Every structure is written in structure tokens, then in C-alpha cells.
Amino acid sequence: MARPREFDLDEATQKALLAFWQRGYESTSIADLMEAMGIEKGSLYKAYGDKRSLYLTALERYLATGMGYHQGILVEDRPFPTILREWLHSLNEHSRGDHGATGCMAVHAMIEVAPHDAEIRDRLVKHWQELVGLLKIRLAQGQSRGEVRTDCDAEALAEILLRTMGGLAAFSRLGQVPPAHIVETLVQLFCSAAR
Template identity: 35%
Template sequence: MARHKKFDPDAALQAALDLFWRRGYETTSLEDLTEHLGIGRASLYATFGSKHELYLKALERYLRTRAPDPVELLSQPGPVLPAVRALVKRYAEEAACDRQRRGCMIVNAAMERMPDDTQVARVVESAWDTLEVALAAALTRARAQGELAADKDPRALARFLLVVLQGLRVMGKGHPNPERLRDAIEQALILLE
């Protein structure tokens, strides 16, 4: 007879995400995980696999549950540049207002695990590629709609904005200077005019 789990795997995965996001991979021990998730080691392994597998699942959950999703925001019908500007400003606001200094879990994973952890690198690169493609598609639409000058390169601008957005996430890990963030995004947004 199969035994039934006495815990909610979805809630446990969310708890693991929260712990990894706050503490990082290396400083989170199996003991920390079992205590925080409220499950035994055998249950953790049976449900999620290794600590590394659980970390990968937490990263994937993080990507699935971001709100609002940048891709959705950039793919809305209508004028494009206001959505791009709103996205850049949102990243800056999140960096400035993150009192816990958790930053972005994807950026945290990149800084902590890359380049040696190829599985995490694939998740991070995929997330960055997805955002870059969404930005490039949005900026291509903006150019076609006459919002962006015809001589602007949507792909190059998308790559630039991706780097700026990830830089804002890195700045958010420390004690970001709001004026520094404001000046940086103002300069980035000038390129969209």
C-alpha cells in the first residue's frame, strides 16, 4: 500500500523558493531545508530529489510566478514604448524598495552558481533570452508603429535594456542610491526616443 504525503508539495516548494531566494544555494543546508519546509529528509528526497534538483525546481517556480510577467506586459496590444518604459521603471522601483535585499532570484543564481553549474546556467540564460526576445519583439512593433525611430536597432536596444535591467537587480542587492537608479534609467530611456 502506497503511503500518502502528509505535506503539501506545492507549499513546500514555495517555502524552499523563499529560503533559497533569501539565503542562496550554498548557505542553505539540507537541515535548513527540512526545518523550513517542515518535512523529513526522506520526504524531501522522495518528492524533490537532491538539494540541487529542489533548487532548480525553485528557480523554475520563481520564473512561472513572477507578477506581472514581463513578457505579458511587453506583448499587450496598443502603444509599446509606454510598456517598455513601465518595465524599466518597475525594475528600478523594485531595486530601490526591496527592504529584504533579496534581489532577483535569477540574478542571484547567476552570481552564485555560474559558470560552473551548467544546469543553473541553462535556466538563467533561458530566462535572459526570453526577456531579450520579448524586448526585441516589442521594440520591433514600436518601430513598425512609428513609436521608435526607423534607424534604431530593436535587437541591440533589447540587449542593452536586458543588461540595464539585470544591473538594476544587482544594485538592488546592496543599498541602492535612488538618485543613481533614477539617473541610470533616465539615460536608458533616452535611447528609446
């Protein structure tokens, strides 16, 4: 008869997520994970298989949580400039280093792991496409309301906004979180309707 698991799988996955987010995939050793998760090597392998499988589980959790957040704020029926400002400020705060982790784990995975791992690359591409789709819908709605510039296609604006945010998240890994006036400049660039 199998012994019952002696740790909370959900809690352990969250602790692994934070470890990977703080250090990156390559720099996070099995010993680091065991210490962060508070479990033994045998339990780690039995529950997750191997380090890469644990990373995939943690990354999937991060992406799902992030998408839920993005969906929640971007579908609100408020003026788009207000939503964009709040969204950018919240992403900025997220990049400052909750629990010692800076930037965006998805951006880190895109830079560090995706070039060498097709499965992770495909998952990240899907995530970014979903986010561009959300942004496109919201930007098009803002255009129809006169809140967003109309001289550019909503999909192009969505791609530009996503790539800009990805760049800002990458810079935050260096401790360079953009000041508030950068956020205001982005809002003005996207929300100047009279163009």
C-alpha cells in the same frame, strides 16, 4: 503501500524558492530548507531527491512565473514608453525585498551557481534569450510606431536593456535600488524617437 504525502508540494516548493532567493544556493542549508518548508529531512529527500534538485525545481518555478509576467506586460498594446516605465518600476519594486528576498533570483543564480553548473547556466541562457526575444519584438514594434529610437537595432536595444536590468538587480542585493529618476532616464534613452 506508500504513505500519502503529508504536505502540500506546491506550497513547500514556494517556501524553498523564497529561502533560496533570500540566502542563495550555497548559504541555504538543508536545515534552513526544512525549517522554511515545515517538513522533515526524509520528506524533503523523498519529494525532491536532493538540495540541487530542489533548487532546480524552485528556480524553474521562479523563471516560469517571471516569464509569464514579462509576457503579460510586454505584449500589451499601449505606447511603449508607458509599458517600459511600468515594467521598470515593477522590476524595481520586485527588487526591494518581497518576503525578505532582494533582487532577482535568476540574476543571483547567474552569478552564484551558473559558473559552476552547466545545466543551470544553460537554463538561464535560454531564459535570457527568450526575454531578449520578447523585448526585441516589442522594441521593433515601438520603432515602427515612432515610439522607440531607430538609430539602433531592436535586438541590440533589447540586449542593452536586459543587461542594464540585470545590473540593477545585482546592485539591489546590496540594498541599492535605483531611484525613480534612473528609471525615467532609461525610458528617455530608449524612447527618444527623433534620433
